[in-house]
Amino acid sequence: MNLSVSLTENLCFVASLLKRLISDIESRPMLADPMSKKVLIYEHFDLFSLTNREKEIGFGWLQNQSTLQISLALGISEATVRHTLKKVYSKTKCHDRGGFIKKFMV
Template sequence: MEAQQLEAFRPLDAEQIELNSGQSGVSYPEESKEHIYHRAMISSIRSEMNKLSQLLSIPYVVFLTDRAGTILELVCSSPVTREEMDQAELRPGVSLSRQRSGMNAVSLAMEMNRIGVVRGAEHSDQTFQNWNCVCAPLQDDDTVYGYVDISFNRGEPIEFAIPFVQQIAENVMEKWMEKNPEMQQYRLEATLQDYKLTAREQDVARLWLLEKSALHIGSDLGISEGTVRNMLKSIYSKMRVNDRFQFVKRLTP
């Protein structure tokens, strides 16, 4: 990177941070949506690293952050590594953004919108200067939901970590997040609302998706079978489908 670009990674002092607060370009208009994604991301990174931990024989730390660079979760390879993180006061809620922490793999990935690699002494924070760090965005289509960083001793070769962290990021977004029950429920609810179904139509649609019969749905909701069938006609019209197969396909990833 050029000197002018590197200068941008100089951590701001407290007064500058206060002046810049609220101007980061990151806003969360749907707080509940962010919380759902964060919980799903935390669950996903735990599942992924539980699966991959046996493949890593070196000490490591995995940082999961939100899209603003704030740590959501740490996965440490051992109690010793966890203690090291505690001593460095690296925990959920700590920001690894450029403004707060200067140059690190997370802030570089945020700035460049791609994988960031920062070695040892290249870090602004002395805490990281014994580590090599590689970070990849957690991205779905064109939207970044967070970042995953793997950090390890600077004496270890860094080349393996670049494709490794990229695979972790892909698995989190394409495998674990897709399986997460809370994410599946959120996406279903969002889709039903996108089709402008009424509250009662949404109740019918959820049960119809579970392959319940019109008679069963009527019994569950306290309405007649005929009313259920009339609602299904309205649902099909709004969703522009002709049968149950097309209906299910619209509502399942």
């Protein structure tokens, strides 16, 4: 990457760009850890006042699990998972799985 600038230009822009790049690079290893990723997503869920059960189901949904997989993992019916997902979508103002994933995985 070439960050050459003339001496007459304002270096504040370059400094803030470098600071952002360093911050992004430093945070990558943390996001690679599944537990850290889960904690960050749960914190994001907190902004929407999701219950613990809604968080569990929403997290499974983000992990590309089916309603059957989520229901078996949590010991609840598929109907309960689908009903809870509707509540999660309503609270998070999402209309489909794609929008939900975009909102929480970015």
